[in-house]
Amino acid sequence: MGVLFDEAAERGHTTAVHLDRPLDLAPEEGVRWTVPRLARLVATTAARLAQAGAGRGDRVAVVKENHWDYDLLACAAVRAGAVPAQLSGALDPPVLAALLTRLRPAVLVTSAAxxxxxxxxxxxxxALARTCLTVGADAPGAVPLAAVEPGPWVHHRRHDDEPLVINHTSGTTGVPKLVVHSTRTIIRKLARFEAVPYPGIGVRRDDTLLHAGSYAHGRTFCWTAVAFSRAPKAVVMLSDTDPDRADPLLRAHRPTIVEALPSVYVRLQGLTGRLDNPFRRVRLYISTYDAVHPPTLRAYLRASAHPRPVWMQGWGQTETGPLTFRFHTRTAAGDGRASSTARDLGRPIPLKTRLRVVDPRTRLPLPRGRAGLLQTRTAALALGYVGEEDRWADKHHDGWWNTGDLGVLRRDGSVRLLDREVDSPGRLSCLETEDLLEVRLPEALECVVLGRPDGKDPLPVVVTPDGHLDPVRWRTAAGHLPLAEPAVLTWDEVPRTGTGKVRRSALLERLTGDASTCGTGRWT
Structure with a gap:
């Protein structure tokens, strides 16, 4: 990864990179980049990090505003021989302090804000790092990265099984875990598998790739490796998901492959209904992190003018990478029977992953068709958690990894997701109920069902543009579902992680004053 762009430039790759705003790492360099310029930027940044004290095996923490230069800084740290730790700038200050205390970084790269x-x-x-550097504006107690005089260009190699990068989990239920991946797990096992030019879904030379994600997450680090090894025609990076600001860039560079956070798909969904929507050329949509509800899925598939657009839904975790894939087509998604299709996760990746379902109490395997905890075996499993070795060990059992998700493994080998164990009220699936409500309430941006302990009815939260919902519409949608009266909020009133997931325990505490969960939370 330290020489990714150098090697792409040497092979003559002409991929054009289009940004919605300049990089915080190079604010004066504009919004259009070539592969050779990116190679020089990474090499120079690596030399600056080395001069600032990032040595072989040291940790370099990156905490800043969401933008693709998270990955460029990570590549630079790798090139310098260090291990980058990408932490979302959206995390609460106490959480950031806790993670940096675990990491004990030699260098912290952050922003004045x-x-x-x-x-x-x-x-x-x-004060939580030996050296603090800032990108963008200067800040008291920190040195501007651009002011560090770069020494000779460096390039340290490492063994495939040594730590390569550290990323945190979503943190929907508390302080995130810090997950350590190696070159073997995240590049050899994940990125290399994805870079294969599979018919219909592989990246082609004439593709324009759109990425709109959480750039602090390991998924984008892996995505960057794949994209710049395949040499598409263009790459478009969105850091701001306001629809009106994103629309001009997407129209100027209409994508053929889109990968975005589920929350971003929701935010941009209004663009699909415009007369000349920017998704007309899309042949492949990709979603990970969280399930996308059926109305959103259908809107994007219908927006494409491609004769056979496909939606590829992946399910996995930061620790494991993708475990299953499922493909949705326009015909299947629009046939009126898709009220819960987003919970059908498809089958385990052939020759890559294995899944089984166990009883949450005994951890004994359950037969096909019975609901329980999903466990996996994969060669892409990360190396461990920073500072939480006991927690990592507790999620292993008899050679299997506990995902903490409840689901059903069907007789045909496909997987149906029910809930996170920590969130499940038992009487119903919160996730499937959310799908059902969103189908019945098209005016809702999002529906969230929060399980509550002690036999209390789950609390539904309906997110609308203005924070209002017709009570008659709600009663019709809820029908005979065992739900409490809804809380109606706007998008910005819902606490979210850096990947746009709802922080369910924080939302429950805000609405009820009690963050107690239904499950044990032992495997979160």
Whole structure:
């Protein structure tokens, strides 16, 4: 990864990179980049990090505003011999402090805005690293990265089984875990498998790729490796998901392959209904992180003018990478029977992953068709958690990894997801109920069902553009479902992770004053 762009440039790759705003790492360099320019930027940044004290095996923490230069900084740290730790700048200051305390980084790369936000909570992030560097504006107690005089260009290689990158989990139920991946697990096992030019879904030289994700997440690090090894015609990076600001860039560079966070798909869904929508050339949509509800899935498939567009839904975790894939077509998604298709996760990746279902109490395997905890075996499993070795060990059992998800493994080998174990009220599937409500309430941006302990009815949360919902419409949609009266909120009133997932425990505590969960939370 340290020489990814150098090797692409040497092979003559002409991929054009289009950004919605300049990189925080190079704010004066505009919004259009070539592969050779990216190679020089990574090499120069690596030399600066080395001069700032990032040595072989040291950790370099990156905490900033969401943009693709997360991955460029990570590549630079790898090139310098260090191990990058990508932490979302959207995390709460106490959470950031806890993660940096675990990491003990030699160098922290951050922004003035992040440092100031943390100071407002009486937290000095700069004091948690030996050296603190800023991108963009200067900040007290930190050195601007651009002011560090680069030494000779460096390139340290490492063994495939040594730590390569650290990413955190979503953190929907508390402080995220810090997951360590190696070159073997995230590049050899995940990126290399994805870079194969499979018919219909592989990246082609004439493709324009759109990515709109959480750039602090390991998924984008892997995506960057794949995209720049395949040499598509163009790559478009969205850091701002406001539909009106994103629309001009997408129209100027109409994508043929789209990968975005589920929350971003929801945010941009209004563009699909415009007369000349920017998704007319899309042949492949990709979603990971979380399930996409059926109305959103159908809207995007219908927006494409391609004769046979496909939606590829992946299910996996930061620790494992993708475990299953499922493909949705326009015909299947629009046939009126798709109220819960997003929970049907498809089958395990052939020759790559194995799945089984066990009883949550005894951990004994259950027969096909019975609901229980999903466990997996995969060669792409990460190396461990930073500072939480006991927690990592507890998720292993008899050679299997516990995902913490409840689901059903059917007789045909396909998987149906029910809930996270920590969230499940038992009487119904919160996730499937959310799908059903979104089909019945097309005016809702999102529906969230929060399980509550002690036999209380689950609490539904309906997210609408203006925070209002017709009570008659709700009663019709809810029918005889065992649900409490809904809380109706706007999008910005819902606490979210850096990947756009709803922080369910935080939302439940905000609405009820009690964050108690239904499940044990032992495997979250």
């Amino acid at each position: 992040v440092l100031e936000r943390c100071r407002g909570s009486d937290i000095d992030l700069a």
